[in-house]
Amino acid sequence: MHNEMPKVTPWEVRGEVDYDELMKEFGVEPLTNELLERLKKFSGGLHLLLRRGVFFAHRDFGEWMDSYERGIRVVLYTGRGPSGNTHIGHLIPWIFTKYLQDVFKAILYFQVTDDEKFLISTGAEIDEIRRYAYDNILDVIAIGFDPNRTKIFTNLDYTKEIYNIAVRVAKHVTFSTAKATFGFTESSNIGIIFFPAMQAAPCFIHQIIENEDAHVLIPCAVDQEPYWRISRDVAPKLGFRKPAGIYSKFIPGLGAGGKMSASLPETCIFLSDSPNDVRRKIWNAFTGGQPTLKEQREKGGNPEVCVIYWYFYYIFEEDDKKVQELYEECRRGNVICGDCKRGLTDKIIKFLMEHQRRRREAEGIIDKFLLKD
Numbered sequence: 001m002h003n004e005m006p007k008v009t010p011w012e013v014r015g016e017v018d019y020d021e022l023m024k025e026f027g028v029e030p031l032t033n034e035l036l037e038r039l040k041k042f043s044g045g046l047h048l049l050l051r052r053g054v055f056f057a058h059r060d061f062g063e064w065m066d067s068y069e070r071g072i073r074v075v076l077y078t079g080r081g082p083s084g085n086t087h088i089g090h091l092i093p094w095i096f097t098k099y100l101q102d103v104f105k106a107i108l109y110f111q112v113t114d115d116e117k118f119l120i121s122t123g124a125e126i127d128e129i130r131r132y133a134y135d136n137i138l139d140v141i142a143i144g145f146d147p148n149r150t151k152i153f154t155n156l157d158y159t160k161e162i163y164n165i166a167v168r169v170a171k172h173v174t175f176s177t178a179k180a181t182f183g184f185t186e187s188s189n190i191g192i193i194f195f196p197a198m199q200a201a202p203c204f205i206h207q208i209i210e211n212e213d214a215h216v217l218i219p220c221a222v223d224q225e226p227y228w229r230i231s232r233d234v235a236p237k238l239g240f241r242k243p244a245g246i247y248s249k250f251i252p253g254l255g256a257g258g259k260m261s262a263s264l265p266e267t268c269i270f271l272s273d274s275p276n277d278v279r280r281k282i283w284n285a286f287t288g289g290q291p292t293l294k295e296q297r298e299k300g301g302n303p304e305v306c307v308i309y310w311y312f313y314y315i316f317e318e319d320d321k322k323v324q325e326l327y328e329e330c331r332r333g334n335v336i337c338g339d340c341k342r343g344l345t346d347k348i349i350k351f352l353m354e355h356q357r358r359r360r361e362a363e364g365i366i367d368k369f370l371l372k373d
């Protein structure tokens, strides 16, 4: 037993994350080649985020694919806590979720936890959080989810349905489990102590509303795993299958170390950023370059620690060969940081312009996606 706060909770990710350690601590399994080969049978090829190991761990992903093969309804569930503008890190699980929706033709339930963000914020009023919720939903729709298969809701607007499930979950979760899982203390407000039941509830929503057996898969970054531990414990007590999960690493911020986090806006690419914001932020990003051009040419750079390289690697360079070349050429001192930064800036600006266009379109179709009481 150690009584230190866990290093990764849904509300905080501190320092460098050791993903092998985390898998042990959270009791999740690595995504093996065998599982990826199986997925390939359904999807044709493997998504970039799988090829580059961004999605790296899972729970029962194989069993979930078994269910699909046996004709059991497979459902996806993911979400967003609307505490501000969406950044590129948040997008990672959503892009991947869309890929899974396309491959498995799955219904997606998307929860927006406006209640959570109100409960944990120190200053924000409920109206402000609701505005962010609306705004974030436009970002979700802009990803291109299928309107006939995607149901988005906020906890404050779809309370009746969600609360009815949450109480059934909450009855099986003791305060001592919640404390050990989420690090609650005597000074935590009572709303946030109940909240894990609200986030667990959509694991069972399809089964209850549609009155149909279903196997749920949750794509998200690994910080959300504590919720699924509770959901999995409770599932059989309510007569449902345990939800499966597939988990990503954290996209780093543009500074030295740490995940991309809205609390450090200059190290964060927001989807609402202008081209000039992107130019400035990327120009100031942490690289693996040498202090002078001469040294860079002689000694080569260090892509391992270079945020610019990792952005190409994780998201912005589809071509496996090109990303490998970039790594080697940087090591040999044949590329300089300025060129890399300009290349990445162009890619990000192009991506954001397209996203912002799709977001404007989303305003006209938002009602097709929303569930409300």
Ligand code: TYM
Pocket: 010, 077, 078, 079, 080, 081, 082, 089, 090, 091, 092, 093, 111, 112, 113, 116, 199, 218, 219, 220, 221, 222, 223, 224, 248, 249, 250, 251, 252, 259, 260, 261
């Ligand atoms: P939130 O809003 O903190 O994060 C939304 C999603 O983004 C993931 N994420 C990241 N992924 C990669 N790199 C990063 N730097 C990064 N930062 C955040 C999160 O893991 C999450 O998948 N309580 C949740 C909202 C929620 C939810 C869910 C999330 C409700 N139901 C079901 C996932 C699945 C929250 O505040 O997420």
